[in-house]
Amino acid sequence: MVHFPDASVKCPYTGFKKPCRELALSCPKFVHIAGVNPNTGEPVDRYGCSDGFLPMLLIENSQQQRQTGAAVESFRNEMVRLNDASRLLEVGAASQITPSHVKEIADARDD
Numbered sequence: 314m315v316h317f318p319d320a321s322v323k324c325p326y327t328g329f330k331k332p333c334r335e336l337a338l339s340c341p342k343f344v345h346i347a348g349v350n351p352n353t354g355e356p357v358d359r360y361g362c363s364d365g366f367l368p369m370l371l372i373e374n375s376q377q378q379r380q381t382g383a384a385v386e387s388f389r390n391e392m393v394r395l396n397d398a399s400r401l402l403e404v405g406a407a408s409q410i411t412p413s414h415v416k417e418i419a420d421a422r423d424d
Contacts, residue, residue, distance in 0.1 A: 315360050325364070333362060351376050397422060 317337050323329040324336055337343045342363045350357050351373040398419045405415040 318361060324362075348373075394423065 315337075318333040320332050320334050322333045324331050324333045324340070326342075327336070333340070333343070337360075340362075343360065344363045344366070345360050346366050346369075347358045349355070350369060352369070357369075398415070401415045401418050402412070405412065
């Protein structure tokens, strides 16, 4: 069920002359948002002006960017660790060090 804006809410694109309620069905900015409010964690399922949802969407976007950055950093750290272990194996093979020595060295670097 669509809940239209309150009759007192005026559309800024008409110079605040017409109520949003009158324009809602024909307005391209009248959208449906469903998800979770990033500030409160409460479920969101409502219709309204996309301009009114902008602050909430910007906060959600920032949270997603932080999570992506953390995942990329974690992946990078794992690749560095694996590259170090691979390099140690190459050095170990070249100098006839046993794999148990290489494992000990790699484990020591992780600590």
